[in-house]
Amino acid sequence: MVKKTILWIHKWLGILTGIVVFFVSLSGAVYTFQDELKLLCYPSKYVLRVDRVEQDPKPLSELIATAQAQLSPTERVSRVDLYPAKNRSWVFRAAETDPNAFGHWNYHRYNKRVFLNPYTAETLAVEDTKNEFFQLCLQLHMNLLLGKTYGHALVGYSTLVFVLLLLSGVILWWPKKWRGKPLKRALSLDWKTKWKRLNYDLHNVLGFYSLFIAIILGITGLVFSFPAFQKAYIDFFNAFSTQVDVKDLRDERPDTTVYRSADPLDNALHYLLEKYPSADMMSVRLRDASAPLLDVQIRMEENRSGKFKWYYFRRDNLQVDKVQDSQHLPAGDKLASLNFDLHTGSIGGFTTKVLACIVSLVCASLPITGYILWWHKSRKSKKRNKTSAARAAY
Incomplete structure (x- = not known):
């Protein structure tokens, strides 16, 4: 009875959110390799033609x-x-x-x-x-091209439902016996079986093998979608952290005699380019002239936004006000800084990106195989009802 109730909930939640999960997962699979694909597709924009x-x-x-x-x-x-x-x-x-x-x-x-x-x-x-x-x-992945107010919430709640579907799917997948034919059917695909059975197995077996990574993708997606969840997530893990030592920065400031410019941001950037020549990328948010601080984020490794240093300079004298280093953050903040890398699979380089891409494609397939299962059972149920009605009339 419990399993039948879970199946009913799993079916209707899947039907309601399936099309959203399909587009979000498919666009996520493509976006996983956006850094590499941009260099291939637009080399004249990103790469200089000089040795x-x-x-x-x-x-x-x-x-x-x-x-x-x-x-x-x-x-x-x-x-x-x-x-x-x-x-x-x-x-x-x-x-x-x-x-x-x-x-x-x-x-x-x-x-x-x-x-x-x-x-x-x-x-x-x-x-x-x-x-x-x-x-x-990216916009299809984040808000279905509907804009932030409408699309972002729809994607967020659909992602939450998808995580619940993954968990309920484990219960439905669970073999009656952990040996023999039931276990084999739960863990392997028989490509020679009838297409209806193959579709059922594709839904169950692929869903099981992608479960762990799919839940990680789902939870990291919820961190992006719901600020309150992100705060609770950070606060929970920060509670287990010890005090982090912070470097004394009172004497660190760019030497403007080396690089003279009327614009303090020019001097600050020159200082950082000299200090971190092997960094992958630096990002500068341009603040109003009245803002007391200038800030530059430094991505230390290629395609790893979670490994960074963030420098804050005082505009008036270019003294370093503080440096936020991803290696010296409390546990919750460090996990939050790694959220993008976890979500896109870049956390472990090319291998984990491939895994994230494959699992995203599997997640996109689950609503399709699920809809086919529902459609086939609906037809079968209608056919059975017609037969019963005909017999009753006879």
């Missing part, structure tokens, strides 16, 4: 002005993603959203990226990111 560049990059303030000139007067550069590697372009991002708008194209008032050669200030490309393929995949 080695000897000179230093131009001042960031000059490059920002160059990028800004490529945009309309109503569009403003708000973030810069730059690479210490000499063969990479720098990306100047301009975006503005309307949080209450319905639909992707209304939600993004504008979303542009200007790609510059940082050593010559040459404009390599101006991208309308709102219509770029991988951005559309």
